[in-house]
Amino acid sequence: MAQQEARQRRPSIHDVASHAGVSAATVSKVLAGVTTVKPENAQRVFDAVERLGYRVDPLASDMRRAKRRIIGAIMPEFESEFFGSMVTELEGLAEQRGYTLVAASSRESEAREKEILARMHDWRVAGVVLAPVRNEHGPAAAFMKAHGMTGVLIDRVLSDDAFDTVSADSFAASAEVARMLIGNGHSHILVIGLAEQAATVRARLEGFRSQALALNPSVRIDVITSEVSVAPLRSSLRDYFGRGERPTAVYSLLLKGTLVALSEFRRRGWHCPDDISLVGFDDAEWMQVTWPAIAAVVQPVRQIASEAMNLLFRRVEGDAGPPTARLEPCQVLMRESVGSPGSGPHSGGGDRQQPPLS
Amino acid sequence: MAQQEARQRRPSIHDVASHAGVSAATVSKVLAGVTTVKPENAQRVFDAVERLGYRVDPLASDMRRAKRRIIGAIMPEFESEFFGSMVTELEGLAEQRGYTLVAASSRESEAREKEILARMHDWRVAGVVLAPVRNEHGPAAAFMKAHGMTGVLIDRVLSDDAFDTVSADSFAASAEVARMLIGNGHSHILVIGLAEQAATVRARLEGFRSQALALNPSVRIDVITSEVSVAPLRSSLRDYFGRGERPTAVYSLLLKGTLVALSEFRRRGWHCPDDISLVGFDDAEWMQVTWPAIAAVVQPVRQIASEAMNLLFRRVEGDAGPPTARLEPCQVLMRESVGSPGSGPHSGGGDRQQPPLS
DNA sequence: CAAGAACGAAAAATCGATTTATCGAATGGA
DNA sequence: TCCATTCGATAAATCGATTTTTCGTTCTTG
Numbered sequence: 001m002a003q004q005e006a007r008q009r010r011p012s013i014h015d016v017a018s019h020a021g022v023s024a025a026t027v028s029k030v031l032a033g034v035t036t037v038k039p040e041n042a043q044r045v046f047d048a049v050e051r052l053g054y055r056v057d058p059l060a061s062d063m064r065r066a067k068r069r070i071i072g073a074i075m076p077e078f079e080s081e082f083f084g085s086m087v088t089e090l091e092g093l094a095e096q097r098g099y100t101l102v103a104a105s106s107r108e109s110e111a112r113e114k115e116i117l118a119r120m121h122d123w124r125v126a127g128v129v130l131a132p133v134r135n136e137h138g139p140a141a142a143f144m145k146a147h148g149m150t151g152v153l154i155d156r157v158l159s160d161d162a163f164d165t166v167s168a169d170s171f172a173a174s175a176e177v178a179r180m181l182i183g184n185g186h187s188h189i190l191v192i193g194l195a196e197q198a199a200t201v202r203a204r205l206e207g208f209r210s211q212a213l214a215l216n217p218s219v220r221i222d223v224i225t226s227e228v229s230v231a232p233l234r235s236s237l238r239d240y241f242g243r244g245e246r247p248t249a250v251y252s253l254l255l256k257g258t259l260v261a262l263s264e265f266r267r268r269g270w271h272c273p274d275d276i277s278l279v280g281f282d283d284a285e286w287m288q289v290t291w292p293a294i295a296a297v298v299q300p301v302r303q304i305a306s307e308a309m310n311l312l313f314r315r316v317e318g319d320a321g322p323p324t325a326r327l328e329p330c331q332v333l334m335r336e337s338v339g340s341p342g343s344g345p346h347s348g349g350g351d352r353q354q355p356p357l358s
Numbered sequence: 359m360a361q362q363e364a365r366q367r368r369p370s371i372h373d374v375a376s377h378a379g380v381s382a383a384t385v386s387k388v389l390a391g392v393t394t395v396k397p398e399n400a401q402r403v404f405d406a407v408e409r410l411g412y413r414v415d416p417l418a419s420d421m422r423r424a425k426r427r428i429i430g431a432i433m434p435e436f437e438s439e440f441f442g443s444m445v446t447e448l449e450g451l452a453e454q455r456g457y458t459l460v461a462a463s464s465r466e467s468e469a470r471e472k473e474i475l476a477r478m479h480d481w482r483v484a485g486v487v488l489a490p491v492r493n494e495h496g497p498a499a500a501f502m503k504a505h506g507m508t509g510v511l512i513d514r515v516l517s518d519d520a521f522d523t524v525s526a527d528s529f530a531a532s533a534e535v536a537r538m539l540i541g542n543g544h545s546h547i548l549v550i551g552l553a554e555q556a557a558t559v560r561a562r563l564e565g566f567r568s569q570a571l572a573l574n575p576s577v578r579i580d581v582i583t584s585e586v587s588v589a590p591l592r593s594s595l596r597d598y599f600g601r602g603e604r605p606t607a608v609y610s611l612l613l614k615g616t617l618v619a620l621s622e623f624r625r626r627g628w629h630c631p632d633d634i635s636l637v638g639f640d641d642a643e644w645m646q647v648t649w650p651a652i653a654a655v656v657q658p659v660r661q662i663a664s665e666a667m668n669l670l671f672r673r674v675e676g677d678a679g680p681p682t683a684r685l686e687p688c689q690v691l692m693r694e695s696v697g698s699p700g701s702g703p704h705s706g707g708g709d710r711q712q713p714p715l716s
Numbered sequence: 717c718a719a720g721a722a723c724g725a726a727a728a729a730t731c732g733a734t735t736t737a738t739c740g741a742a743t744g745g746a
Numbered sequence: 747t748c749c750a751t752t753c754g755a756t757a758a759a760t761c762g763a764t765t766t767t768t769c770g771t772t773c774t775t776g
Contacts, residue, residue: 012761022726024762024764037724037725057762057763058481059417059421059426059762060763061762061764063417063421064763068417078446080439085437087463088435091462100477100481104459123458124368259643288621289620291649383735417731418761422733422760
């Protein structure tokens with residue numbers, strides 16, 4: 001073990017060099033694995049490294065290269081399971097390749113997104129994994145393009161003419177949700193979402209609508225979206241039910257919508273699935289322990305992260321082929337929140353379901 | 359706006375210098391705000407900066423200083439709301455001071471925690487905000503001590519003889535939960551938790567127990583903890599109820615425990631609060647929309663982050679006073695999951711509650 | 717045996733800033 | 747008028763690595 005007093009200056013490559021009786025260049029080569037060094041000298045270098053507890057300063061090491069061994073990650077937020085595990089995955093993958101991941105939250109603001117990107121450009125990051133706030137056409141992607149940055153766009157994107165994109169196959173997953181609901185006999189379905197995040201949400205809506213209509217041309221699909229935030233969505237939903245609309249199922253295109261739907265159900269005293277069925281895009285840990293468990297579309301976080309990093313490093317290493325647009329398949333989890341219409345009274349009564357013991 | 363072709367080498371301080379007709383040293387001084395520069399030259403520098411779109415390279419800029427303008431943050435995980443928003447807050451605060459935050463997830467592993475710390479030491483970070491996996495006595499804190507790193511410990515810590523600590527006042531919050539439950543007439547309460555995270559969980563347990571006993575000396579408090587992970591906790595809980603134990607309330611010392619309790623309740627067909635009351639340490643967005651809404655202790659994330667950063671920068675700037683141990687007050691949210699014992703039948707039946715409309 | 721290739725390692729240049737040392741010109745006082 | 751300050755700015759050193767260039771040996775080979 002290295003004996004190094006606390007608060008003391010850390011040993012530099014020159015300290016190692018003098019201890020080993022060689023030049024700094026030789027130390028650098030030994031540590032880089034160059035083979036044109038006499039074995040005896042290499043051993044002396046390793047010994048000195050061990051004795052001094054020397055470790056390369058990544059900052060100094062990166063100085064001379066145009067692309068530093070840093071990957072930037074920009075997420076709309078860190079508070080959700082989805083982006084939280086996305087960052088965890090990306091961090092691990094970057095680390096595996098000897099890169100440092102610097103993650104930042106755009107806090108759902110495109111202006112901030114661009115500022116962060118500019119700062120990452122200042123750092124001369126090798127590449128960026130950007131989960132844009134809205135879609136691939138925002139100012140951030142434009143900035144990346146204008147400055148020749150290499151990057152991959154994920155999540156709220158469909159395809160781009162300059163960057164590789166990776167996202168969940170929202171269209172296919174939504175089609176499966178449609179099959180599930182139509183198959184259960186639902187013929188009046190409400191879809192809720194936030195239109196801001198155009199790219200994915202639109203795909204989710206279209207995937208659902210097209211499949212639902214294909215299976216039952218007379219199905220009635222109502223859509224409630226909000227441009228701005230979740231608050232208007234809540235009041236629109238309240239108005240909608242207040243007008244006496246009674247769909248038998250709700251499909252929420254995003255997690256926050258699922259929460260809004262649930263809270264509105266509970267305000268009105270409705271139960272899933274007796275009074276109304278519910279499916280949400282995006283899964284969360286709590287959804288399987290609530291009563292009832294909420295059916296959900298599970299996004300393939302791991303695959304998205306892994307594919308994004310593969311593509312990114314291919315570009316970092318110089319690949320200049322045309323950009324690709326990948327869609328990773330989702331899993332649709334059927335849970336108790338989905339039933340057949342009319343299986344329960346629409347208001348009041350209705351014993352709670354009693355799941356079998358053990 | 360700067361006219362800069364894509365993919366072109368970024369302008370360096372020397373480019374600015376030659377465009378402005380001065381030396382690089384002068385440019386550096388102007389940008390650092392030194393006043394001993396002729397106003398005319400300063401203006402020429404600003405003009406050149408503007409024209410070239412020059413921005414300082416933070417990496418190069420940090421080379422010469424012993425402490426780089428980087429703050430490291432190590433969290434046990436990124437998947438939860440708590441640590442997610444903690445990182446968001448820390449990032450904002452670091453940014454305000456012109457520092458870059460590099461966040462990493464120890465994934466609940468002390469070994470990994472130490473490795474990450476070593477890597478951050480390699481980067482010569484100015485300071486570290488460490489949320490240790492277990493408590494302040496882990497190998498990570500020891501590493502920091504041994505290498506003279508400056509840092510602040512947060513969340514799962516009580517106090518330390520080398521570092522400032524900041525955490526939620528678990529003891530006081532748990533005492534308030536005790537007042538709430540005892541006040542509602544509960545006299546047989548189950549407390550569940552994971553003992554691994556000794557520091558805080560123990561405080562939560564003791565705070566609850568002491569206050570509960572003070573209010574009702576004959577109260578029966580059962581405790582189920584697991585050393586390792588959440589799985590044993592689940593089976594212990596199953597066994598406990600299987601033996602016929604029927605506490606009237608459960609207090610979970612951490613979020614995962616709340617989920618385990620809920621899922622066990624639902625497996626047995628029990629309802630809150632008719633069959634059993636539930637309070638959890640740590641709040642989450644979904645807890646207020648479930649049926650019933652779950653009473654919870656809200657941790658003061660913002661205050662913890664802000665206080666941690668204040669203390670950290672005080673140390674970075676050289677303060678060598680004795681370490682402080684701060685406790686930030688929590689808020690206890692009473693919700694529907696808590697009722698009085700015996701208000702509902704203990705098994706079977708029991709109409710669901712119908713909250714009033716609007 | 718001498719010219720040339722091959723080898724291994726040291727010296728020097730480089731990355732992009734900051735900081736210290738140096739230097740010339742203008743200013744001031746004697 | 748001359749020397750000592752002061753001022754403003756430049757040259758040079760520095761941070762800690764990597765990479766290129768240079769250089770001295772040893773090994774080939776005609």
